[in-house]
Amino acid sequence: MRRWGPVALKDSVRFQLWAPARTRLYLLIEGREPAPMQKQTDGWFTLDTKAPPGTRYRFQLEDGTLVPDPASRAQSEGVHGWSVVTDLASRPWQAPDWQGRSWEEAVIQEVHAGLYGGFAGMMRDLPRLAALGVTAIELMPVAAVSGARNWGYDGVLPFAPAEALGTPQELQALVDAAHGLGLMVLLDVVYNHFGPDGHYIPLYAPEFLHAETMTPWGGAVAVDRPEVAAFFLENALQWLEDYRFDGLRFDAVHAIGNSAFLHDLAGQIRKRLQPRRHIHLILENEHNDAALLTPGLYDAQWNDDFHNVLHVLLTGEDAGYYRDFAEKPAEKLARCLSQGFVYQGEPSPHQNGKTRGTSSGHLPPGAFVSFLQNHDQIGNRALGERLTLLTDPERLRAATALLLLCPQIPLFFMGDETGSRSPFLFFTDFHDDLAEIVREGRRREFAHFPAFADKASRARIPDPNALSTFEASIPAPGPDGERWEALYRDLLALRAARIVPRLKGATAQGAETTGERAVRAAWRLNDGAVLTLALDLSNTPALPEAQGQLLRREGPRFGAWLAPA
Missing domain, CATH: 3.20.20.80 (Glycosidases)
Incomplete structure (x- = not known):
């Protein structure tokens, strides 16, 4: 299976695009004339040429329409603008030996990097979060979207960090800084749909979607096609390998509607990265x-x-x-x-x-x-x-x-x-x-x-x-x-x-109601100790006692006890 996006060769870069609906395709590099690409028998177009990091490029369809690389690693001038050849392999990592933390240690704060002013602003808050006791930050989607402000779920170029949030190198620096403080970094990714502005893929690869299977966002993403499944697997591996994220949260997988794809995606990721690293995969x-x-x-x-x-x-x-x-x-x-x-x-x-x-x-x-x-x-x-x-x-x-x-x-x-x-x-x-x-x-x-x-x-x-x-x-x-x-x-x-x-x-040891708005639950921990938590949200709370040492009482409404084995 061919790779999506530019591939660095010894003395050149291989540009490639899966465009089965097209008979001709051109590579347009800034400052050069459009160059015809070679169509392969499997629907891919390829062209090898010199293109150092920072080179701006696009693809041109037969009718003159200019489209970005759907696997662009960086964009210039927005999702309708230039894709940029990007070197993600040369960063001198400050925490090169980081292997992650166990899932049991996870205490997650979800953040929108744009509300911090971008990746650089988010980095400045990391020491405070680490001191608070957070062990993982989870970034809402960072993929390129139309405009400068967005929750992130309208992404159309899944491989490229949004320009408004910062450069790929600034995102790498954010993850590196977090690891230096003992913080894991998780990323929310969207594989069930594309946003409404800047989604050019149907112009040259309508097979990327199942037009007959509708979702709230249009035709369902055709993850049963090998080329499409590879697109998303490569995207997941980019975040985990090139940026060193510790895990991914997959948005609304019920809208993907293909459990075989989800099984294979998790299996391929774990085969590639474990056991040498803790990798955490989370679903919505x-x-x-x-x-x-x-x-x-x-x-x-x-x-x-x-x-x-x-x-x-x-x-x-x-x-x-x-x-x-x-x-x-x-x-x-x-x-x-x-x-x-x-x-x-x-x-x-x-x-x-x-x-x-x-x-x-x-x-x-x-x-x-x-x-x-x-x-x-x-x-x-x-x-x-x-x-x-x-x-x-x-x-x-x-x-x-x-x-x-x-x-x-x-x-x-x-x-x-x-x-x-x-x-x-x-x-x-x-x-x-x-x-x-x-x-x-x-x-x-x-x-x-x-x-x-x-x-x-x-x-x-x-x-x-x-x-x-x-x-x-x-x-x-x-x-x-x-x-x-x-x-x-x-x-x-x-x-x-x-x-x-x-x-x-x-393991859970059961839970019971102790009132119309009150609950008590217990868990047996791995050393045999029993943790009991009680919550009472009624107008007249009457918190029950439990066996063991009182760990914490929060007013009359919450209590936590730990009983030894």
Whole structure:
């Protein structure tokens, strides 16, 4: 199988593009005349020529249309501009012997690098996060998108870091600096769709998509084709090898709809990189498919069920997908703590009775990444409100203690640790007709909510394309920010000292409700000790006692105990 993107040869560079729908293709290097490429029998076009790092190039179709390299390692002048020959192999790494950290040690903060001012700005905050007790940062997607501001899920050139965030070398420096501080770096990647602006692949390779299989973003990506599967495998390996990321989070794999591809992708990555490095592969999967979490495939899944049921308990909201968790939420939380998924084949009220999920009680706690908030759960609200504005501090502190001391892998969103009250809004930087489509589409999305039932109320929803929407999303510490940071620091120090060393091999010992909004759960750790956590979010909390040493009490609503073997 041919490689995607430029390949360095001894004295030249091989440019290549899979363009089976074209009979002729030209390579355009800045300052040179277009050069005809040689069409191979398998639909690939190739041309070898001298092109040192920094060379700007594009491909030209028969009708004169100029397109970037879909496997461009860097872009100049945006996703409609020049691709750039890039040397990713010559960095003098400052932490060359870094092999990663075990998954049990993971405490993840999800971040959007653009809200730090880019990769260089993100680097300046790493010492603070390491001192707080974070062991991994997870970057929202960094692939090139149209415009200067975007969540990252509208990427169209998956191999090229977005220019607005920084250069490839600055991204390498960010990962290197994190490793020097003992921090893992994970990256969110999107293999289920391309964004709406700058997606040129269908012009020369319509076979890249299955036009007859529709998704919310258009035709499904044809991962069953060897050329397409290779595109995404090479992309994953680029991030893990050339940038030395410690793992990947695969966005919305339920929209890929091909479990064979997912199995092969994980297998190929692990064959290439393990056992010499710790590599962590995480899924987002609405189907709650426990089979993908088999050892040797994916380490864990983002567990929306944990967030959803705790959101209901913290806020009382029961609209939209929260309907699935509105009935007997304490029982659902108990199941989540003990077995991982709440929905393991039961019908979903929100999805008109469609069943969701598979049995997960046999999986270890570390197979689930739990969170109270993330980019979706804040940003998909019309006004982007955080829990600091939706519940009272006492309850939120108790839920935070549960999150950070639970044997499942904890994740929190940038700003949570300082009690931020800044919104995290949906932002883009589209223009002309597309900007209007996105703006009005965002407002129609919330038309069925009573608070936004009329046009005037929907006008309050911030324009995704406005610079002010992006700027408002930069997290500022809340008025009690120092107190929140102290809570996170104390809880994470306790987790690192008393829980993490005992996590590998831990098993759930069951959970029970102790009230309509109260739960107690226990886990047997690898040395035989039993960890018990209790949470009470009722109006009149009455926290039960448990056997063992009291590790932490957070007001009248949370307690943690450790009983020796």
